[in-house]
Amino acid sequence: xFGVSFLxxxxxxxxxxxxxxxxxxxxxxxxxxxxxFPAVSLLTRAPVQHxxxxxxxxxxLLALRVAALVLLAVSFARPYxxxxxxxxxxxxxxxxxxxxxxxxxxxxxxxxxxxxAQAVxxxxxxDAVAVITFSDVATVLVxxxxxxxxxxxxxxxxxxxxxxxxxxxxLASASEVIGARDARVVIVTDLQQTGWEASDEGGLPDGxxxxxxxxxxxxxxxxxxxxxxxxxxxxxxxxxYGPDEARTPVMLMVDGKQAAQATATxxxxxxxxxxxxxxxxxxxxxxxxxxxxxxxxxxxxxxxxLDPPPAVPVTAVVADPxxxxxxxxxxRALAVADGGHEFAVTVADGxxxxxxxxVEMARQAAVVILGTRTLDRRGRELLKAYLAGxxxxxxxxxxxxxxxxxxxxxxxxxxxxPAPVRSASATLVATDSRHPIFRPFLLPSGALGxxxxxxxxxxxxxxxxxxxxxxxxxxxxxxxQTVGAGRLLVFASDLDNQWSxxxxxxxxxxxxxxxxxxxxxxxxxxxxFTLPDVPAGxxxxxxxxxxxxxxxxxxxxVNVDVRESRPATTSVDEFMKDxxxxxxxxxxxxxxxxxxxxxxxxxxxxxLLVMLVALAGEALVGRRAA
Amino acid sequence: xxxxxxxxxxxxxARLGTIDLKARTIVEGFxxxxxxxxxxxxxxxxxxxxxxxxxxxxxxxxxxxxxRSDRHFVKKYEEETNLTCHLLxxxxxxxxxxxxxxxxxxxxxxxxxxxxxLMNRQRDAFGLIAxxxxxxxxxxASARTGHLRAVLLALERLKIGAGTNVAKPLRDLxxxxxxxxxxxxxxxxxxxxxxxxxxxxHFRYRGTDVVVFHVIDPYELxxxxxxxxxxxxxxTAQEVMxxxxxxxxxxxxxxxxxxxxYKRELGLAGIDYCLLDTSQPLELGLMAYxxxxxxxx
Numbered sequence: 001x002f003g004v005s006f007l008x009x010x011x012x013x014x015x016x017x018x019x020x021x022x023x024x025x026x027x028x029x030x031x032x033x034x035x036x037f038p039a040v041s042l043l044t045r046a047p048v049q050h051x052x053x054x055x056x057x058x059x060x061l062l063a064l065r066v067a068a069l070v071l072l073a074v075s076f077a078r079p080y081x082x083x084x085x086x087x088x089x090x091x092x093x094x095x096x097x098x099x100x101x102x103x104x105x106x107x108x109x110x111x112x113x114x115x116x117a118q119a120v121x122x123x124x125x126x127d128a129v130a131v132i133t134f135s136d137v138a139t140v141l142v143x144x145x146x147x148x149x150x151x152x153x154x155x156x157x158x159x160x161x162x163x164x165x166x167x168x169x170x171l172a173s174a175s176e177v178i179g180a181r182d183a184r185v186v187i188v189t190d191l192q193q194t195g196w197e198a199s200d201e202g203g204l205p206d207g208x209x210x211x212x213x214x215x216x217x218x219x220x221x222x223x224x225x226x227x228x229x230x231x232x233x234x235x236x237x238x239x240x241y242g243p244d245e246a247r248t249p250v251m252l253m254v255d256g257k258q259a260a261q262a263t264a265t266x267x268x269x270x271x272x273x274x275x276x277x278x279x280x281x282x283x284x285x286x287x288x289x290x291x292x293x294x295x296x297x298x299x300x301x302x303x304x305x306l307d308p309p310p311a312v313p314v315t316a317v318v319a320d321p322x323x324x325x326x327x328x329x330x331x332r333a334l335a336v337a338d339g340g341h342e343f344a345v346t347v348a349d350g351x352x353x354x355x356x357x358x359v360e361m362a363r364q365a366a367v368v369i370l371g372t373r374t375l376d377r378r379g380r381e382l383l384k385a386y387l388a389g390x391x392x393x394x395x396x397x398x399x400x401x402x403x404x405x406x407x408x409x410x411x412x413x414x415x416x417x418p419a420p421v422r423s424a425s426a427t428l429v430a431t432d433s434r435h436p437i438f439r440p441f442l443l444p445s446g447a448l449g450x451x452x453x454x455x456x457x458x459x460x461x462x463x464x465x466x467x468x469x470x471x472x473x474x475x476x477x478x479x480x481q482t483v484g485a486g487r488l489l490v491f492a493s494d495l496d497n498q499w500s501x502x503x504x505x506x507x508x509x510x511x512x513x514x515x516x517x518x519x520x521x522x523x524x525x526x527x528x529f530t531l532p533d534v535p536a537g538x539x540x541x542x543x544x545x546x547x548x549x550x551x552x553x554x555x556x557x558v559n560v561d562v563r564e565s566r567p568a569t570t571s572v573d574e575f576m577k578d579x580x581x582x583x584x585x586x587x588x589x590x591x592x593x594x595x596x597x598x599x600x601x602x603x604x605x606x607x608l609l610v611m612l613v614a615l616a617g618e619a620l621v622g623r624r625a626a
Numbered sequence: 627x628x629x630x631x632x633x634x635x636x637x638x639x640a641r642l643g644t645i646d647l648k649a650r651t652i653v654e655g656f657x658x659x660x661x662x663x664x665x666x667x668x669x670x671x672x673x674x675x676x677x678x679x680x681x682x683x684x685x686x687x688x689x690x691x692x693x694r695s696d697r698h699f700v701k702k703y704e705e706e707t708n709l710t711c712h713l714l715x716x717x718x719x720x721x722x723x724x725x726x727x728x729x730x731x732x733x734x735x736x737x738x739x740x741x742x743x744l745m746n747r748q749r750d751a752f753g754l755i756a757x758x759x760x761x762x763x764x765x766x767a768s769a770r771t772g773h774l775r776a777v778l779l780a781l782e783r784l785k786i787g788a789g790t791n792v793a794k795p796l797r798d799l800x801x802x803x804x805x806x807x808x809x810x811x812x813x814x815x816x817x818x819x820x821x822x823x824x825x826x827x828h829f830r831y832r833g834t835d836v837v838v839f840h841v842i843d844p845y846e847l848x849x850x851x852x853x854x855x856x857x858x859x860x861x862t863a864q865e866v867m868x869x870x871x872x873x874x875x876x877x878x879x880x881x882x883x884x885x886x887x888y889k890r891e892l893g894l895a896g897i898d899y900c901l902l903d904t905s906q907p908l909e910l911g912l913m914a915y916x917x918x919x920x921x922x923x
Contacts, residue, residue: 033855038720038816039846040859042880043866043873054867 007078007598014073021065025058057621064618068611075607080598091182092130092144093123094174095151097158098189098215100135100165101564104296105218109160112188115213116155119186120148127184130177131155135163136532136540138173144181162298162542163531164564165195171579172202184209190217191569196578203580210579212572221295222248223565224302225271227288234276236288236302240266241295241566252276254286254306264290283307285544285557298542299565303557305527311344312365312520317383318349318496319371319400326400329503330368330495333512343516350374356382366392366519370496371400372409384411388484392519397457398494412483414490415460420499426453426471428478428502435468436518437478440510447507453477455499456492489515529558675699709808710767711745711752712799713738713777715784716813716841718758719861722786725845726905733904734812734841735781737911741810742781744912746774751807754780757795758787767807789861792817796825800832810915812839814846816861819887827895837898839911840888844903849877 006012037043097116103109116131123129128144129151141154167189174185185204189195191214204210220242227236240246245267252260259278266272276288287303314334318326327347334343346364348356354376361382369383387393388411395410397403403416428448430438441447448469459465459476469478471492479490493500495512502508531540538545538556545556570578598604678687678698686700715738721731728736738754745752746769753767754777765773765780792813799809809829815822815838829836845851851870858865885901892899900914 033853034865035851035855035857036723036860037845037857038723038814038843038860039877039881040857040862040864040866041816042877042884043857043868 004079004081005594006074007080007594009077011076011078012073014076015070017073018066018069021062021069025062028058061618061621064614064621068614068618071607071611071614075604075611078598079603079607080594080601081603090128090144090146091124091126091184092128092178093119094130094132094177094183094185095119095123095155096132096134096138096170096174096185096187096189097155098135098165098170098187099133099158099160099163100192100195101160101162101296101298101560102165102190102192102217102567103215104160104162104298105221105294106297108190108215108218112160112190112215113155113158115215116158116186116188117152119188119211119213120151120155123148128181130174131158132170132173132177133158134166134170134173135161136166136169137163138166138170140173140177144177161540162560163540164197164561165189165192166197166200167195167575167578168197168200168202168580170202171204175202175204175208175582178205178208182207184211186211186213188213188215190215190567191572191575192217192564192566193568193570194563194566203582206581206583210576212575214569214572217567217569218295219567220244220246221299221565221567222246222266222290222292223296223299223562224250224288224290225299225562225565227286227302227304229280229304229306232277232280234260234278234280234286234288234304236264236274236276237271238264238266238274238290239271239562239565240269241568243268248290248292250274250276251289252278252286253289254278254280255284259286280306283555285555287544287557295567296565298560299562301542303542303544303559305555305557307527307555308339308341309527311341312516312523313346313363314343314366314368314516314520315346315348315353315364316368316370317353317372317375318347319373320349326496327368327370329497329508330370330512333503333509334516336509337513337516342513343520350376350379353382354379358382358385361386362389362391364391365523366394366516368394368396368495368516369401369409370396370398370494372402372405373400375405375409377408380405380408383409387411387486387488390485392487393483394489394491394515394519396491396494396496397459398496399498400494400496403457410483410488412488415462417458417460419457420455421458421473421475422455423453423471423473423475426456426473426475427451428453428469429472430469431467436521437468437511437514440514441507448511451500451502451505451507453493453500453502459490459492487519489519527554527556529556531558531561534558675701709745709750711741711750711808711810712767713741713752713754714796714799714809714811714813715754715756715781716758716792716811716815717756717762717784717787718814718816719786719788720814720816721841723843723846723860724904725843728904730814730841730843730904731784731786733902733908734839735784737839737841737902737908738810738812739778739781740908740912741915742774742777744915752777755795755799756780756784757792759789759791759794761795761798762787791821793821793825796822797828800825800828800834807834809834809836810839811836812841814841814843815888819884819891822888823891823895826892826897830895830897835896836892837900837915838888838892839914840885840899840901842885842901842903844905847878847881847903849874849881 095116097112103112120129128146129142129148130140130144131142131151131154133139133141141158142151145151170187185208187210189212223239223241225237225239227234234252236250238248238250245265247263247265250262250264251258259280260276262274262276264272264274280286284306285303286306287301290300292300316327316330320326331345331347334345337343350372351374367383367386397416403418406416407413428451430441430448432438433442453471456471456475456477459479465479465481467476467479471477475492477492481488495503497503529535531542534540538558542558542560545558547554547556675688675691676699678700682700688699688701691697691699715734717731721734722729724730724732742752749769751767751769754763754765755761756763763780763784765777792815811826826836826838849870854869856865856867889899898914900911902911
């Protein structure tokens with residue numbers, strides 16, 4: 001159902017003008033003289049109007065005149081069809097039902113549904129009712145409606161999920177539903193403490209009454225909080241969230257069969273690691289299961305992928321691989337990432353690179369250019385095409401890089417001064433410490449400050465280039481820019497321990513790994529996801545997900561967020577204090593939305609058109625009557 | 627109209643008391659006027675003596691002549707040649723209309739009463755039939771003493787009826803009237819003209835003479851209304867919205883055409899037709915009757 005609203009409802013007062021022709025009609029009827037006459041039969045055949053026909057014509061004329069006036073008023077009132085069933089001005093009771101994992105204990109969600117149904121039934125008769133369910137996301141099951149049956153059906157059809165609790169998401173959704181109405185919100189939840197995510201935004205408008213219906217949480221809960229493969233063993237961590245010691249069997253299931261079992265004993269509010277040894281293949285998935293009848297159910301299972309994700313191909317272009325250190329440091333640094341599984345580093349000099357096909361080149365997730373002296377024309381064009389086509393390149397400006405050929409290699413003038421700058425004990429300073437590359441260096445602070453750079457090439461300032469780090473002398477040390485469709489990072493010194501002792505510094509490995517991760521972002525094939533952060537197209541439910549076919553087939557596992565496993569709750573008072581109140585500035589947004597809707601629909605034009613048709617009809621009928 | 631000044635205004639007649647008085651006033655005044663008119667000899671008078679013949683009613687013997695002459699003579703009076711007259715008065719709804727002081731029905735009643743009075747004076751047998759779409763009142767024809775009172779009383783008690791259907795009661799009466807006589811129809815004839823003519827002609831087919839008094843209101847003739855109005859038929863309640871100035875000419879023409887049609891068709895059938903509007907003196911009707919009666923005799 002949809003309701004009609006008006007952008008300028010005051011113009012509807014003009015519809016009262018329709019009373020004028022009605023009153024005139026009635027007055028005219030009242031003053032109509034009736035004369036009894038015996039020879040009316042002779043008048044009947046005379047060229048005069050039959051009264052009934054005239055009466056019908058007068059009624060048609062009246063209807064057309066009234067319609068024209070009403071349509072004029074309605075058109076000026078700028079009507080539009082609102083997307084909600086109930087009128088936008090009707091007060092509304094919003095029932096927000098928590099469907100997060102923390103309501104999945106036996107019988108818990110049924111109690112929540114019952115409470116929500118009671119809230120629907122107890123809503124004032126004059127109120128519209130809306131039903132929202134929320135966990136990580138909020139869903140409006142029933143927009144404001146006067147149909148209590150629909151609301152109750154939606155409540156009874158709601159199911160509990162495995163998502164986390166996000167109160168502000170629910171409040172934001174409720175606020176959107178409420179709009180400018182008078183409203184009250186009934187929140188049916190277990191009052192879980194972790195539901196107030198600091199990064200979430202959302203609140204309720206001032207004046208909206210809130211009632212919280214608390215659903216008792218279980219006193220204890222056991223959860224498998226992690227499961228990690230270490231060669232032939234799976235180490236599972238079982239957390240006891242209860243005040244009593246807990247004991248549970250822990251089973252490792254591979255391909256639907258039990259591969260190992262152990263027993264975990266946990267002290268109150270403590271965790272225990274359990275080693276599960278069994279026959280594990282190199283591929284596929286497994287899951288660890290515990291028994292917990294009283295607590296939340298989705299966190300009794302933890303899924304894990306048995307095969308590591310494929311390594312991300314990265315190529316280091318050096319001047320001469322036979323040299324002492326060409327590409328050695330970057331290769332070794334990336335080799336330790338994620339246990340050596342994350343990156344597959346290839347070191348190639350210019351001569352080897354020039355023999356690659358464009359397909360081989362395009363397969364590289366990132367290229368680190370450490371030397372250009374041996375690059376021939378094809379190699380330079382290959383690199384240039386790679387970057388322009390969307391490739392990710394880290395260019396170092398060490399002694400093996402010829403600044404004179406960079407234009408051919410990169411395809412853009414980088415403004416590199418040919419002569420190196422010798423600087424005594426210059427160190428690195430991150431200009432944007434929040435950049436993903438420097439995220440590991442936030443703590444301890446100043447880790448990059450120990451990196452000493454003896455020589456570097458000076459980069460002129462250019463538009464479109466972002467300086468991520470500088471040397472203490474002020475010159476750019478690390479810059480980022482786009483070239484064509486690709487991304488280019490430029491390090492002003494070298495990474496082969498010739499002009500800089502950076503490769504020998506402890507911060508080099510995290511720097512190299514984070515830089516490589518930054519460049520290869522999106523090319524990494526994750527296998528393990530935690531709700532609600534799942535790739536597009538992957539259902540937000542715990543389990544094993546298979547995507548693609550043939551060579552592109554992938555298996556992923558999705559697990560619950562263990563923060564949701566903690567049954568600690570807050571009080572209603574605390575909950576109410578945490579609700580952010582917003583002023584009714586949302587009214588302007590609502591008006592804007594209404595104006596947009598009215599602009600799109602343009603019913604006023606239809607109204608005026610119909611009014612003109614009515615006037616034309618009135619003229620036609622009136623002319624015939626005359 | 628100057629000639630009509632000596633006659634009684636129907637409005638004045640209406641203010642008189644009983645219909646008996648009205649009828650007497652009309653007729654006596656009329657007959658007084660006749661003494662100066664060419665219409666002489668219209669009275670119940672002694673006609674002749676005749677030698678008594680066996681079979682004659684002994685009551686008719688003139689005993690005074692027998693005493694003087696010792697011979698038997700019987701008296702012959704005009705009444706022996708008198709007519710049987712049927713007065714047919716339309717009491718349909720439309721007869722209740724009257725733009726002036728009297729309605730058509732009142733006018734018709736006065737006329738009928740006057741005719742009855744006149745017939746009574748002439749010793750004619752007369753009866754009264756009032757009808758709308760059926761026979762409402764029937765006083766059989768008679769020349770007995772006191773019959774006039776019965777007829778006048780019946781006229782006094784007449785009430786407006788429903789719709790007109792002149793043809794049907796006329797057919798019924800035509801079948802009932804065996805003796806050759808005179809039928810006087812007083813009606814506004816607001817029915818289908820052909821039905822009216824068919825009904826009236828029935829009498830003529832049976833040898834009965836007929837005189838039709840077409841009573842009509844002056845407004846029906848001239849349609850003098852000014853204001854636009856809904857005109858509601860008295861009998862059918864049918865309503866017609868009309869602007870009088872726009873329809874008057876057409877209406878008057880139609881009414882005139884209808885009157886002319888009646889006059890022509892009735893004349894062709896040998897039926898006397900007399901148009902009387904309710905503002906005209908009732909004596910005109912009596913005169914028309916007497917002319918017809920003379921022709922009948």
